[in-house]
Amino acid sequence: MNLIKLVLIFLKLGFLSFGGGWAVVGILRQELISAGFLSQTEFTEMVSIAQMTPGPIALNLATYIGYKYFGFLGAFLNTFFFLLAPVIMVVAIFSFGKRIKVNPNKLSQALMGFTTIMVLVTLISLASPRFGDPLFFLIAMLVLFGLNRFRIHPLVLMFAAGFTGVLLYAVW
Amino acid sequence: MNKSVWKRAWKVFGVFLKVSSLTLGGGYAMVPIMQWEAERLGWMKKEEFLSLLSVAQSIPGPIAFNTAIIVGKRVAGVPGAVLSGVAITLPPFVAIVAVASLLKPFLNNVYVRAFLLGVYAAVVALVFNVLLGLIKKQRWTMLRLMVIGVGVVLLLINRNTLYAVFAASIWLLYAWGE
Incomplete structure (x- = not known):
């Protein structure tokens, strides 16, 4: 484990985080586990905590993972390097954006395709370690129902899911 | 750099710091509030905000952060962009x-672990919903x-x-997308 290696993972994924943070979480999980930074259980815990804390998910994960393994310096560097990509892109657009001719509608449809690939990978990557756990999918289905049928705020559902988890996994 | 640019930049900083501290529910929840503030304070009209938002969506990075630095740049130049970025990042950083x-001391507790596993199930459901939206x-x-x-x-x-995969998917979908 070293800080430079960790920071470089976040720098690299920063450039590919199109369409919201969830797109990079799946690849991030694979990279961090295979680089030996964390175990599957630790990743589960980190994603849950990052999602319950206010702020963009990928940014929260960057800060949290940096903090957990390298303290305040790790948190700062990880956050900084993850955000370098958008800063560079904005500078580039303001410098020579006028000379680049793209069809914004086609570009957004193309980017959405790439984001769909990444979010699907995230979904499979997050759900696959729990495939043998029917209780887990029961909670997930209930949350989906609450989200789409009753329009309950995601944060409320997350806490409800947490307490259901305590009932099903720890008490029962 | 003249004084009024810095004055506007600090104003932008204050507004975005407030938005970022008080909004629960991730980046996408922040954008409508940023738009509301930008229109209310007379920084720009709806159409301009939406066109800046479409730029923010076409570059990588958290959407709230991208929107903030682009709006900050438009309202108060480079100081505005820098301070907006810091304003959006600071509250989640401190919170995390x-x-x-x-x-930390409770992560090995059986109940805390069960709670986090329940939350993780909700996370999987949320990601599934993101996918449906896409x-x-x-x-x-x-x-x-x-x-x-x-x-x-x-x-x-x-x-x-x-x-x-990134290069090929963007190229194929852009060139033969219609």
Whole structure:
């Protein structure tokens, strides 16, 4: 484990985080586990905590993972390097954006395709370690129902899911 | 750099710091509030905000952060962009460091672990919903279906194909998207 290696993972994924943070979480999980930074259980815990804390998910994960393994310096560097990509892109657009001719509608449809690939990978990557756990999918289905049928705020559902988890996994 | 630019930049900083501290529910929840503030304070009209938002969506990075630096740049130049970026990042940064330190002694507790596993199930449901939203927003063609299917399979087999999948999917969908 070293800080430079960790920071470089976040720098690299920063450039590919199109369409919201969830797109990079799946690849991030694979990279961090295979680089030996964390175990599957630790990743589960980190994603849950990052999602319950206010702020963009990928940014929260960057800060949290940096903090957990390298303290305040790790948190700062990880956050900084993850955000370098958008800063560079904005500078580039303001410098020579006028000379680049793209069809914004086609570009957004193309980017959405790439984001769909990444979010699907995230979904499979997050759900696959729990495939043998029917209780887990029961909670997930209930949350989906609450989200789409009753329009309950995601944060409320997350806490409800947490307490259901305590009932099903720890008490029962 | 003249004084009024800095004055506007600090104003932007204050507004975005407030938005970022008080909004729960991630980046996407922040954008409508940023728009509301930008219109209310007379920084720009709705149309201009929406066109800046579309730029923010076409570059990588958290959407709230991208929107903030682009709006900050438009309202108060480079100082505005820098301070907006800091304003959006600071509250979650502080929150994460606080939560991480507070939770550390409890992470091995059976009940805390069960709670976090329940939350993780909710996370999977949320990601599924994000995916549904993306599927609904696209114009589906045979090509799109194939590009996405092949891309997912390649990435699951070997994540080192990431750049190739990125370049090929954007190129194919942009060039033959319609």
